Amino acid sequence: MVAFDDAFRRQLHELFVWRRDVRRFRTDPLPDGTLERLIEIACLSPSVGLSQPWRFVVVDDAARRRAVIEDFKSCNADALKSYSGERAAKYAALKLSGLAEAPGHLAVFAEKDATIGSGLGRATMPETVDYSVVAAICSMWLAARAEGIGLGWVSILDPLRIHDILDVPKSWKFIGYLCVGYPEAECDRPELEQAKWESRRGPGEFTIRR
Numbered sequence: 001m002v003a004f005d006d007a008f009r010r011q012l013h014e015l016f017v018w019r020r021d022v023r024r025f026r027t028d029p030l031p032d033g034t035l036e037r038l039i040e041i042a043c044l045s046p047s048v049g050l051s052q053p054w055r056f057v058v059v060d061d062a063a064r065r066r067a068v069i070e071d072f073k074s075c076n077a078d079a080l081k082s083y084s085g086e087r088a089a090k091y092a093a094l095k096l097s098g099l100a101e102a103p104g105h106l107a108v109f110a111e112k113d114a115t116i117g118s119g120l121g122r123a124t125m126p127e128t129v130d131y132s133v134v135a136a137i138c139s140m141w142l143a144a145r146a147e148g149i150g151l152g153w154v155s156i157l158d159p160l161r162i163h164d165i166l167d168v169p170k171s172w173k174f175i176g177y178l179c180v181g182y183p184e185a186e187c188d189r190p191e192l193e194q195a196k197w198e199s200r201r202g203p204g205e206f207t208i209r210r
Contacts (some may be wrong), residue, residue, distance in 0.1 A: 015142055016187055022150030025101040025181040035104055035150065035180060042140040047132035053112070054136045057166050059105035067165045068157070068177065069099045075156045094195060097179070098152045104180030107162065108137055109172035126176075133175045150183035176208030 004012075039056050047053060059065055076096060083091045099105070110133040113127075122128055137153070144151045159174035192198050 015146055019102040019142060019145045022152040022183045023095045023098045023182040023191060025098045026184055027101050027149030028182050033064055035106060038140045039143055041143040042136040045136040045139045048128035049117030051114055052071040053110045053129045055109040055111050055172055059107060064165050065105055071157055071161045072097050072099055075158055079156055090197060093163045096156060097154050099179055102179035102181040106180055107166055108133060108175045109168060110175050111171060112173050113171040134149045134167055137176055150181060152179040
């Protein structure tokens with residue numbers, strides 16, 4: 001087995017501390033092969049029954065990108081209506097997407113009908129297919145941060161509309177749309193915490209023993 005020393009573990013902890021959900025990107029292009037390398041790392045992630053259900057769509061086409069941005073604007077306007085008063089004002093002031101600036105766009109799906117893995121581990125919890133894809137995204141997120149690259153997960157989108165825009169198989173379930181690029185600035189605190197939308201709480205609030 002490969003041994004990891006204390007210095008590596010400290011650096012790994014710092015990587016977790018400094019990982020951010022980035023919304024503010026520089027427009028500098030990513031080096032050739034960056035997305036492909038990050039996808040390769042994502043594919044090292046664990047998956048239920050070794051099903052490898054992740055499916056990645058690199059979105060380069062300008063018209064498709066514009067359509068995704070328009071869908072975000074529509075969904076974001078609808079989301080704003082669910083808030084009122086001071087909370088609505090705070091929501092309207094948040095920057096919730098880096099779609100216009102980020103040089104890299106990557107859509108991630110879960111293949112629900114894949115025969116790979118022969119259904120192992122999914123009989124009682126079929127949602128573990130989705131969880132496997134989320135784990136792959138998290139691996140990619142950390143790998144990107146280690147290279148000084150930011151990743152932003154855009155969730156304010158209509159999954160059916162994204163299917164149509166990207167013309168993917170119906171059996172693919174939309175999991176997330178990722179903006180990838182160099183962040184405008186580095187920060188060890190989430191942007192939503194800086195904007196006083198929410199504060200990060202300690203593990204004691206979320207842990208019980210039985």
